[in-house]
Amino acid sequence: MGENLYLIFLSLLLFLISSATIPDDIRLSPNANFPVRQAEKLIRQLNLLPKDAVESIDDDDDSSLAPKLVEKRFKFPNILHSGDSVKDLGHHAGYYRIQHSHAAKMFYFFFESRNNKKDPVVIWLTGGPGCSSELAVFYENGPFTIANNLSLASNLLYVDQPTGTGFSYSSDVRDIRHNEGGVSDDLYDFLQAFFAEHPHYAKNDFYITGESYAGHYIPAFAARVHKGNKAKEGIQINLKGFAIGNGLTDPAIQYKAYTDYSLDMGIITESQYKRVNKLLPACELAIKLCGTDGTVSCMASYVVCNSIFNKIIRIAGDINYYDIRKKCEGSLCYDFSNMEKFLNQKSVREALGVGAIEFVSCSTSVYMAMLMDWMRNLEVGIPALLEDGIKLLVYAGEYDLICNWLGNSRWIHAMEWSGQKEFVASPTVHNAGHMVPMDQPKAALEMLKRWTQGELAEATAKSEDGIAVM
Numbered sequence: 001m002g003e004n005l006y007l008i009f010l011s012l013l014l015f016l017i018s019s020a021t022i023p024d025d026i027r028l029s030p031n032a033n034f035p036v037r038q039a040e041k042l043i044r045q046l047n048l049l050p051k052d053a054v055e056s057i058d059d060d061d062d063s064s065l066a067p068k069l070v071e072k073r074f075k076f077p078n079i080l081h082s083g084d085s086v087k088d089l090g091h092h093a094g095y096y097r098i099q100h101s102h103a104a105k106m107f108y109f110f111f112e113s114r115n116n117k118k119d120p121v122v123i124w125l126t127g128g129p130g131c132s133s134e135l136a137v138f139y140e141n142g143p144f145t146i147a148n149n150l151s152l153a154s155n156l157l158y159v160d161q162p163t164g165t166g167f168s169y170s171s172d173v174r175d176i177r178h179n180e181g182g183v184s185d186d187l188y189d190f191l192q193a194f195f196a197e198h199p200h201y202a203k204n205d206f207y208i209t210g211e212s213y214a215g216h217y218i219p220a221f222a223a224r225v226h227k228g229n230k231a232k233e234g235i236q237i238n239l240k241g242f243a244i245g246n247g248l249t250d251p252a253i254q255y256k257a258y259t260d261y262s263l264d265m266g267i268i269t270e271s272q273y274k275r276v277n278k279l280l281p282a283c284e285l286a287i288k289l290c291g292t293d294g295t296v297s298c299m300a301s302y303v304v305c306n307s308i309f310n311k312i313i314r315i316a317g318d319i320n321y322y323d324i325r326k327k328c329e330g331s332l333c334y335d336f337s338n339m340e341k342f343l344n345q346k347s348v349r350e351a352l353g354v355g356a357i358e359f360v361s362c363s364t365s366v367y368m369a370m371l372m373d374w375m376r377n378l379e380v381g382i383p384a385l386l387e388d389g390i391k392l393l394v395y396a397g398e399y400d401l402i403c404n405w406l407g408n409s410r411w412i413h414a415m416e417w418s419g420q421k422e423f424v425a426s427p428t429v430h431n432a433g434h435m436v437p438m439d440q441p442k443a444a445l446e447m448l449k450r451w452t453q454g455e456l457a458e459a460t461a462k463s464e465d466g467i468a469v470m
Helices: 004-018 037-046 134-139 181-199 214-231 257-264 271-294 296-316 339-345 346-352 363-368 379-387 405-414 441-452 456-461
Strands: 067-073 091-097 105-112 119-125 153-160 207-214 239-249 392-399 427-429 467-469
Touching: 037 153, 091 181, 105 181, 119 181, 119 214, 119 271, 134 153, 134 339, 153 181, 181 214, 214 239, 214 379, 239 405, 257 271, 257 296, 257 405, 271 296, 339 346, 379 392, 392 405, 392 441, 427 441, 456 467
Parallel strands: 119 153, 119 207, 207 239, 239 392, 392 427
Antiparallel strands: 067 091, 091 105, 105 153, 427 467
């Protein structure tokens, strides 16, 4: 009975959105109606199986002799522009058999610090959901293409997650993750195996970093590590802090910032601003329902709230919503085809030990599987971490629309905790879009170094290195 009443209410909500006294050009399109049954059917049918088995991994999960983590040193063949700077750098690639899965394998890169092995261990998580962390390896802060990268200051881990992302895969559809609980448990299990394999890094300071949809992953993962430490579940992980770049963390606040940011940046006019804002009440109500129900209602909130963003993009035309200074080219607004071609070369796959798995930058299947997680608020778990002394850094490039600095600034300043008034670790990075380490590598490196050393407040107060307080 309750479910029927809910569906009736949901239908009424969507009817009101599409038929309210709003000009025809900003109604929710009939082609974008709420596909409850279709979406549920699609999610059930998602298949993340690779075309071929991974050649270098024992896929017999029933075998107690199969190692949990298989890692190898590697050297890329025919790599261009790497230079002498990476000549002596320790490169590792590997697979981890996810402990609480049916047949999932998590792929990762590990790069040793060029400075000191006692430098912090930093894990990087790319968002999407479903986008590979290899994007960061080759285009942002990895050791191959730029001089100002994180390996100058830390030991770097890049993980393809959730299952089905990048080179990570499963031969069992039950390993698909749909929420942060499953994602963070997998990452925590991976860390335990990694530090068991590399015990000399276990006592190093540990930081969690990433961008975009990792604004969901990172707080949940940090909370999972902290929980494991407090419960003494396994190896103690020396978690010192977590950093979110251009993230989606509190959708209820951030989605309301779309129109304000777009108006301030000249993307929409005042009259367009007023019209699009008429969609906000429906978005707010849908998000509230997601917060209490957490299942089908979260799919509804995704559709309803993204009608705001989609309308702005239709007005803006071919704008790159990751960097409004540029035009959108291709399905991701950036051309990552060279990386995909490189990683799909047979010699490269053999060097990495990934067999014949086809690499794609971003997985549509993983994206769809996580849709009901999209509108959940991950800010709620952060204050407890801050109260226990774990540091937070939230930064954003000034020209990013999709996870803009304004929305991030608002949720940070709305977050209630004992250090709320003094909190300053929320810089805006000038002349950068969504991918800050790609656009401003020197500023990104300095920001991370100063934050880990407790010196960021002084730098942002002086607006040094293209960084200013939000």
